[in-house]
Amino acid sequence: MPIAPIIEDTTEPGPRGNYRKTAATRARILDAALDVFGEAGFDKGSLREVAEKAGISQAGLLHHYPNKVALLSAVLERRDERALSGLSSRPNGVEHLAYLVAYARESSLRPGEIDLFAVLSAEATRPDHPANDYMRRRYHWVSGIMRTSFEEAARAGLLREGIDPGEAASQLIALWDGLQIQWLLRVNDVVVADRLEQFIDLQLVRPLREIVQTEPA
Amino acid sequence: MPIAPIIEDTTEPGPRGNYRKTAATRARILDAALDVFGEAGFDKGSLREVAEKAGISQAGLLHHYPNKVALLSAVLERRDERALSGLSSRPNGVEHLAYLVAYARESSLRPGEIDLFAVLSAEATRPDHPANDYMRRRYHWVSGIMRTSFEEAARAGLLREGIDPGEAASQLIALWDGLQIQWLLRVNDVVVADRLEQFIDLQLVRPLREIVQTEPA
Secondary structure (H helix, E strand, O other), X not given: OOOOOOOOOOOOOOHHHHHHHHHHHHHHHHHHHHHHHHHHOOOOOOHHHHHHHHOOOHHHHHHHOOOHHHHHHHHHHHHHHHHHHHXXXXXXXXXXXXXXXXXXXXXXXXXXXHHHHHHXXXXXXXXXXXXHHHHHHHHHHHHHHHXXXXXXXXXOOOEOOOOOHHHHHHXXXXXXXXXXXXXXXXXXXXXXXXXXXXXXXXXXXXXHHHHXXXXXX | OOOOOOOOOOOOOOHHHHHHHHHHHHHHHHHHHHHHHHHHOOOOOOHHHHHHHXXXXXXXXXXXXXXXXXXXXXXXXXXXXXXXXXHHOOOOHHHHHHHHHHHHHHHOOOHHHHHHHHHHHHHOOOOOOOOHHXXXXXXXXXXXXXXXXXXXXXXXOOEOOOOOHHHHHHHHHHXXXXXXXXXXXXXXXXXXXXXXXXXXXXXXXXXXXXXXXXXXX
């Protein structure tokens, strides 16, 4: 896991400066939380460790995030927002699918993060888990995006006959989750992004790389 | 989760009777362990609860399984042995694939067990987890079986051109793991066995149900 960079605070005083300072502190806390939870797991990672890694006091941390669940939710939401912002800059469904492949490739550089999300995805299936609600909403949201992408591909005449966009979306998410487990276990020499691309290619009339010329990260 | 049946011990005394009695006690303990770990999770489920549910003393339990990890390993191995014994009675690769679909359908009747294995599969990706070694061996073993099944299908002229048996096996396991998460989260109305069958059908020249007339559980 990369060490969270210490963000230098060069903002001037005043409301806007304070706002920026708060944003920078929060970003530092979330980077630290991702590191700590990614290495030790959510159950075992402590707020004390997060505060230490972020270079602030525990009271300071609690001022921003009153408990571990609030902190975890913020980590999850930030990760999703980042992914979404990359997605929204793409013009259409097939470009979205190419983006997901690029995103999978790029996130393989952060194994601790993948580990955290793989374990959390499974643990949070339990109705009493603090992230259960978030994970359920997240699956609906992600599968909605992928479904729309496959629907747009269908309208552009790029989806193979007989492929149902909703099912293709659900299979793609399942593959992603399952391949990450194999990758983390270091079995089958899995390169997650390659496998996702192969699956998407099976749904399309032409390979993704022929339709989308580049695969920008 | 079904309550583990209390097995009545009607065996006569003597070495053979003792052996049978031991086997019956162990079966009762493993049923109880599956229930307890399936409901509470491996971390939170206690040996005390398992002993209580199995109707024996904690000392009696420790006589058979000296610690939680030994107990978990025995639960995992028994489950795999059962699955394997069903598999070995099938004559060839395509029949094996049909069996896996039937197995997925049948195990959906035991959600607690699926929950335990889904969470464990993810948690055990961590190298320091007590089941890490077992899970790695298990993935190699399961993907070997599936790969052989697809290879046999290829030799019988039933695999689509361009499909790599090893990759199809790895994708099938990943799909299975990932779909179980969606099923446990109750999103996307996933019926795991149906989705696995659809995936297998995509790899074959004819649908599984046309090749294997019945799908016995």
